[in-house]
Amino acid sequence: MTIPLRPGAGRAARPAARAPGPDPLAPLLDLPGVRDAAESARAAVDRLLAHRLMRNRSAEVSTESALRGARASAALEGVDVPLADLRAGAFDHPVLQGSLRVSAGLGATVETWERAPGQVLARLHVLAATDLADREALGRPAAGAGPRLTGLFSLVTAGSTVPAVLVAAVVHGELAALAPFGTQDGVVARAAGRLTGITRGLDPKAVSVPEVGFVELGAPAYAAAVEGYRSGGPDGVAGWLVHCCRATELGAAEGLAIAESLLRG
Template sequence: MSDPLAAIARFPGVPEAVDEARQAVDRLYRHRVLRRASPAVSTESSLRGARASAAIEGVDVPLDVLRRDEAHDPLVQGALRASAEMGRLGATWRKAPRQVLARLHVVAAAGLTPQEELGRPRAFDEASDPLSLGPAPAAADTAARMEGLLGLLEQPTKAPAIVLAAVVHAELAVLRPFGTADGIVARSAERLTLVEYGLDPKSLVAVEVGHLELAYGDALRAYLSGTPEGVGAWVQHCAAAVSLGVRETTAICEAMQRG
């Protein structure tokens, strides 16, 4: 059986970037604060990740506003709900990814799209484009590519979790299978993949913060090129986002250690 993800993992620059990110995660997991406060760190990381994910979509709300539950924008609320929902969806992600993606859209897009469209693949060709990626693929083409993506999740691969997570993230972000809140769904699916495929089992890494700090739209446009160089650049971007997410979570740990 072919392993296209393993081939991507060998693109120039990818092995080194992935290894650097993995080492950063390993160092984070040795932090002494995690011996007693791992759940609290994960909760704070998820909050920062949700804020960053909404900011990428164009709605930037300060953390203290989120902590006071004073952010009423539906996109921000959707990002927070998706972040909270991930903990309940992990066990299902490997077995029924279609179901998980639908549920993520239900919670992420509530208030942004009609009730009857929540969790359903778009039947129309138009989709929102907050990152100016250009027109989304036609609905029929999107459905076909989504089948291919779901197939990738079901077959074994020798590729590292970061590579799988990067491809899942990019395909959802560029296909925009639901038409609204697809970026929130894509970044949630990336984080779920990093958790469930072993890189970050405690969901500590605020990878969304890394995406916000980097040239996220440019990296997705490189992926859209379909060239080995472009796809490799996207995976390297995702690996760098993991490393920056580790830096963010390490700061959380240090703050907790100081009390």
């Protein structure tokens, strides 16, 4: 199955921003298990957003979510540092440092993402790979990635009737499967997926931690799901979308745990 990389959307869909005609992402909802998984993920994030702490302390939850998300994203790259060590600053691995920079810089890209996704991706790669790639390669995707990235950019800038969690999964999957930069592509892909969820209204307060959800499901399962998406077959694409929805559910539960911990002081 080839994903038609044009429109995308979420909680508050944006059909006015979409070209006339059928939504090319709509068939994703007919893949086995996808519609139910998307609804469950949406409900889990809504429960988190309804938590009483979100009325006036959501920024605290978001800050902790960013830290845990960065740690989890690095763990999926094989660099697993205990949270206590991370808080204490007891780490020096460039993969983790890059993941932390990406997480810290994500908020500054929210307003730009849907207008200039290529610019944002380049910035995210610079943050992620500064200590891991040659300076000339930072923010520069491989030439062969151009056509597929162009399709991805169209997806990000357009609207859709498809739930935001699925659009985020497609953005994440495209970047993870394509690996356009050659270094830290996983970190960039997960950040772009999270950013899509924020801008599309799935988690506008950035209080869930989908990266933790992927870790809880296991790195081998994550790698297998990416490979399934890369294959392009209906089963592989469906498996990836359901995997992302499940990770989103678990990430919402992590956000609830953060909120409850802050309430307890």
